[in-house]
Amino acid sequence: MWSSSVIPTFLFLSVFPAGLAPDPGSATQGSDIYPPFWDQTDGDIAEFPVQNNKIIVDPWKYMDRLRLYKILIRESNKYFASFGKNNTGNVFWALTIFYGRLLKTDRFSEPSNSSRCAYESGGSSCISINSGWGGINYYVVIMYFLAAIESEFFGKLPYEVELLSREEYRSNFCYSVKECRASYPQVMDVANRLYKYLLSRKKVSSTRGIPQYDTDEDTVIFKMWAAHQAAVDVAKPKFSDVSFYPSETERDFTMDFLLSIEFFEATLYRPYFESSAEFLAGFPHRLLTDQDHNVLTSNFSRREKALLTAVKLIQKINKSTGGLFLAIWKKLMTSKFARDMARFFTKNLLLIPI
Known part of the structure; x- marks a missing residue:
């Protein structure tokens, strides 16, 4: 039995x-898989405006979060060259593609008024601070991004990054490396371990001019999912109330x-x-x-x-x-x-x- x-x-x-x-018999085209407006950003931190010697990121704008995802992929691609052709083996793709799917399905919209912050063709969509999906996704991408800054995965940035906050539900979020480190040190530690592992990798060969690093597939995927789950564990209790949906x-x-x-x-x-x-x-x-x-x-x-x-x-x-x-x-x-x-x-x- x-x-x-x-x-x-x-x-x-x-x-x-x-x-x-x-x-059966269907084929998904690559252009349909990418998040909306993927080609409208280079994935360069220099795309963000600089004010008062600070890099300004508005995490409640769809395009600003999209840039964060693309920056993570662009900066980490070299470590995953052996996992897939044309950078398709990057471990951040699952999170990035899902982010675009949330926008397409209007899950970033205002719960009480689905036409507000809905998917717009011009790429100017907002992310409602009242959206449960938006709040959970915030913790996923922001923790990855701020931990990358803290671990200097992007190198030395010319300016400090400032995330624009909202007065609503201010206590539900953290908006800087210092603030997130103080509020959620364990989550930041888990994400940092991913970047420290990548930074420790060595170039072992080159295939058609593309560097190959000694990145262990199971190890890096484990660390990537561990960081994701740590962020979700923080976010779920904050956005489990039906009012966010x-x-x-x-x-x-x-x-x-x-x-x-x-x-x-x-x-x-x-x-x-x-x-x-x-x-x-x-x-x-x-x-x-x-x-x-x-x-x-x-x-x-x-x-x-x-x-x-x-x-x-x-x-x-x-x-x-x-x-x-x-x-x-x-x-x-x-x-x-x-x-x-x-x-x-x-x-x-x-x-x-x-």
């Missing part, structure tokens, strides 16, 4: 990835989805360009309403319905076991063999038509 841990593990492997599978159903989906991500992180899921696009293929194209709580309407695709069903199932199993499901899964994934098997099943099930 199967043990209580094997059954939910099998359910997770078989149901969740299948829900992310591309439709347009509906209770959307709030519940947010928490369920972030829980499911923990399972994938434990497998050291490859957060590269193509694998990230596959992973997010079933992410719902619009905000959920309370009418979606029991019956999903027909305007959701098969992939979206499968993902929504799967993350809810994972949450229910984990809750019914008092969190034991996730604890057992993480313990299992400490084995390289188990991680390899989990990724093997995931990769193959992604190809199964649904």
Whole structure:
């Protein structure tokens, strides 16, 4: 008889990835995967304005956060050249592509008025400070970025970086290296370990003029996901109230989805360009309403319905076991063999038509 841990593990492997599978015969074009307005920024910190000898970043503007993501990718690309051609193997792609998906699906909009801070074609979209997704994403990208500054991953910057704050929910956020270090030292430490590891890498060869560094794939992915989870752990309690979402159903989906991500992180899921696009293929194209709580309407695709069903199932199993499901899964994934098997099943099930 199967043990209580094997059954939910099998359910997770078989149901969740299948829900992310591309439709048979379809092909995702690269231009559709990149975040909106990706080509409108060079990913250079010099793009930000300088005032009073400070580099000014407004984290409540979509384009400013997008620049932060592109800077992280641009500055770290050399360490991941062996992981994928044309810089597709950068470990920051998963976070970057997901950021664009949140904008496209209007999850940065004002909960009480979805037309405010909605996706705009001109690239001038704002990020509502009342958006739960916007608040959680803030901690993810800002902690990565400020830790990179603190560890001098970008080298010596000519000026101090100043993040523009908002009066609303001021205590919910930190807006500088000093402030985030004082409020969340453990999160900053975890992110710093990622950059210190990268800075310690040595160039070992060159392929067609492209330097190859001795970056260990599992090690750097573990550190990248660890920093992501540390930031999410801080943000989730701050933005779990239904007031940060347009509906209770959307709030519940947010928490369920972030829980499911923990399972994938434990497998050291490859957060590269193509694998990230596959992973997010079933992410719902619009905000959920309370009418979606029991019956999903027909305007959701098969992939979206499968993902929504799967993350809810994972949450229910984990809750019914008092969190034991996730604890057992993480313990299992400490084995390289188990991680390899989990990724093997995931990769193959992604190809199964649904």
